[in-house]
Amino acid sequence: MSFRSIIHDMREEIGSISKKGFEVKLGYGLKSKSHRVVQDVCIPMTIHIDAFKHSCWANLPPELLRDVLMRIEASESSWPPRKHVAACSGVCRSWREIMKELVKTPELSGKITFPISLKQPGPRDSIIQCFIKRNRTAQTYHLYLGLTQALTDNGKFLLVARKCRRTTCTDYIISLDADDMSKGSITYIGKLRSNFLGTKFMIYDSQPPHAGATVTKSRSTRLVGLKQVSPRVPAGNYPVAHITYELNVLGSRGPRRMQCSMNAIPASAIEPGGVAPTQTDILVNNLDSLPSIRFLAGQKAGGLVLKNKSPRWHEQLQCWCLNFRGRVTVASVKNFQLVASPENGAQAGQEHEKVILQFGKIGKDLFTMDFRYPISAFQAFAICLSSFDTKIACE
Structure with a gap:
């Protein structure tokens, strides 16, 4: 045999x-x-x-x-x-x-296999191609892994987000299960929260992204302490990044300007030999315990800062243009590319020219999302969700 x-x-x-x-x-x-x-x-x-x-x-x-x-x-x-x-x-x-x-982790293999892979940094030498489908009626956003190079394949389901409007802010609840998007579920892995104007966003992880991370007090964590909810409630809300959109004084005539400060990723991660924290387990019921995480001490202080790559004005097309290498086909104010900012403390070089995350429109409710090291699929998805939100002062 x-x-x-x-x-x-x-x-x-x-x-x-x-x-x-x-x-x-x-x-x-x-x-x-x-x-x-x-x-x-x-x-x-x-x-x-x-x-x-x-x-x-x-x-x-x-x-x-x-x-x-x-x-x-x-x-x-x-x-x-x-x-x-x-x-x-x-x-x-x-x-x-x-x-x-x-x-192996996506950083080494370039493959997404288990749910924890969605919390681990992407590959260093390649990109992971995904796409997002928007459902306007249900206010949901589904993230899929592209199975082929075609932009119209069905893909493999990865994550889902549901938009929840509140009086002073907007929340996007992110889950592993398309049929269970509640914060009390074991499939809840994080959220995105915006301010009233839609100019500032905070990304929260349901579990600590690295050793020593502090939890943000919220209604769900208070209920855990009072034992008023299921013991399988997520570990908490740990701030891992915040996103800022600059005020656009030119109105619709100018592109959006955004900056992402990745609190959970050291600025040295993009340098040769740099390491980004890598979660290895998903917690479901213990608020006090920490997952096994690779986070090296002695790295440079300060988080990684990402900025959108400035587009150039095309005289013949009369629009702002970026090279998405065929992955984006529809012009939209939501389209962007993020690169490492020279403000991280290192001299601008080849590492600062690499596109770490790009997001763009290819259909009425279909968008591509391509990411790489040092951000994860979860972080990339949350950043892209911020582009969907209405920005009163930015456009």
Whole structure:
């Protein structure tokens, strides 16, 4: 029996086990054809023990098991086939520990595999291409990973945000589950909050982005202390970045100007040898505990500052232009590219010319979002959400 046949049989076995025991949907098949997405493991799972107990893969020698899982991880390089990698990690504890070792962070692999990957910095030498679908009626925004180079594919669902208007501000609640977007859910991972004018925004993470992060007091955290809500409520609201849009004295004749101060990312992260904090676990119920995070001491003080790349005026087209390399096709005031600001303390160089995040319109309610190191998919999505908000004083 060839090794390829073994892996093929193993995948079929994993698929049958996952269908019987996982509390998760793998593959295509949501409510509507336009919403066909691939969902992977986003919450702790329960396994159908009896189904796996009688499986021929239950008692594999550790050396052989590691070799098999290593080949599966290496062969499934993109979604939707990469769902088998997520399924392997949910079979049992030993399989999960091996897969956690084999699956590299997006910074090293350029792949998004598990939900925690959405909180980890993107790749250094490439970009991750995503797109956002807006639903004006429901006031929701869905983030998808592009499966192909085409701008019209269905993509793999990553995150969803719901807009909540309040008297003095606007909140965008960000969740891993399109069917559960409440702050009391275990799938809640953060939010974006704006001021009344829509000129200043704060990004909050549901768990600490690095060691020593302080939580912002909110109604949800006060309720946790009073034990008035479910113990599975998110850990809290940790400010990780704030966004400022400058007043536009030219009105509609000039482009927007924005600045993002990434409190959770040191300015030295973009320099050679620099390191950005990397979360490795998603907490769901412990306000006092910290996740395992790689954050090196001794880095330069101060957070990374991102500024939008200044467009140039095109005389023939009579509009402001940026080179989006074919990823943006519709002119819009919402389009932007973010680069590292020289104000970070280092001399302007090649690292400050790299586009870290670009966002642009390609249809009535369809937008592209491409990001790279040192920001994560969650941070990039939150920054892009700020562009959707109405800005009374900026346009």
